[in-house]
Amino acid sequence: MTMLSALRRPQLLIRAARFGQQDYNRSRHLQRILGYGSLPGPAAALMRLMELERGLNEQRRENDAGYSLTRHVDLMIAMMGEAQLLRANRVSVVQ
Numbered sequence: 001m002t003m004l005s006a007l008r009r010p011q012l013l014i015r016a017a018r019f020g021q022q023d024y025n026r027s028r029h030l031q032r033i034l035g036y037g038s039l040p041g042p043a044a045a046l047m048r049l050m051e052l053e054r055g056l057n058e059q060r061r062e063n064d065a066g067y068s069l070t071r072h073v074d075l076m077i078a079m080m081g082e083a084q085l086l087r088a089n090r091v092s093v094v095q
Contacts, residue, residue: 017076024081
C-alpha cells in the first residue's frame with residue numbers, strides 16, 4: 001500500500017482512473033488485463049498491476065509510440081479497485 005501511495009502520476013490520469021473505479025468489476029477487468037484463468041488475490045493482483053503500470057509509465061515518459069493511454073487508465077482503475085478490496089479485507093480481519 002505504501003508503494004501505491006508513493007506513485008506520482010499526472011493529475012488527469014488519476015482523475016480518469018478515480019472516475020472509472022466506480023464501475024470496477026474485478027472479474028471482468030482483471031481477466032482482460034491479466035489474462036484468462038484463475039484470478040489472484042487482491043495483494044498479488046495489485047503487485048502484478050503495479051509492475052505492468054510501471055512499464056506503461058516508462059513508455060509515457062519516454063513518449064514511446066506504443067504507449068496506450070487507454071490501457072494506462074484501465075491499469076490505474078484496476079490498481080485502485082484492488083487496493084480498495086485489500087483495505088476492505090484488512091479492516092474485516094481486524095474487526
